[in-house]
Amino acid sequence: MGLLDNVKAKLSPAKDKVSGLAQQHGDKIEHGLDKAAKVVDEKTKGKYSDKIQSGTGKAKGAMDRIAHKDGTDPGGDIGTPPASPPPAS
Numbered sequence: 001m002g003l004l005d006n007v008k009a010k011l012s013p014a015k016d017k018v019s020g021l022a023q024q025h026g027d028k029i030e031h032g033l034d035k036a037a038k039v040v041d042e043k044t045k046g047k048y049s050d051k052i053q054s055g056t057g058k059a060k061g062a063m064d065r066i067a068h069k070d071g072t073d074p075g076g077d078i079g080t081p082p083a084s085p086p087p088a089s
Contacts (some may be wrong), residue, residue: 022067
């Protein structure tokens with residue numbers, strides 16, 4: 001068993017616990033992200049609104065992946081979050 005295998009084995013329980021906490025408190029985490037984004041946007045007087053919005057979206061996507069809300073398995077792809085559906089006509 002190599003060093004990397006040992007590290008993975010020791011971190012597995014922590015990963016499961018973080019995932020569980022993200023599932024339980026996902027709404028609170030997202031609310032905190034929105035609140036922080038609003039404060040930063042106000043402090044910068046809207047100069048970086050697009051970047052703040054993008055960063056907030058990426059953080060929410062990462063939180064969803066940690067909580068396994070998007071339907072991927074824990075060892076799945078960690079690329080970009082799925083695109084939103086096309087608008088209805």
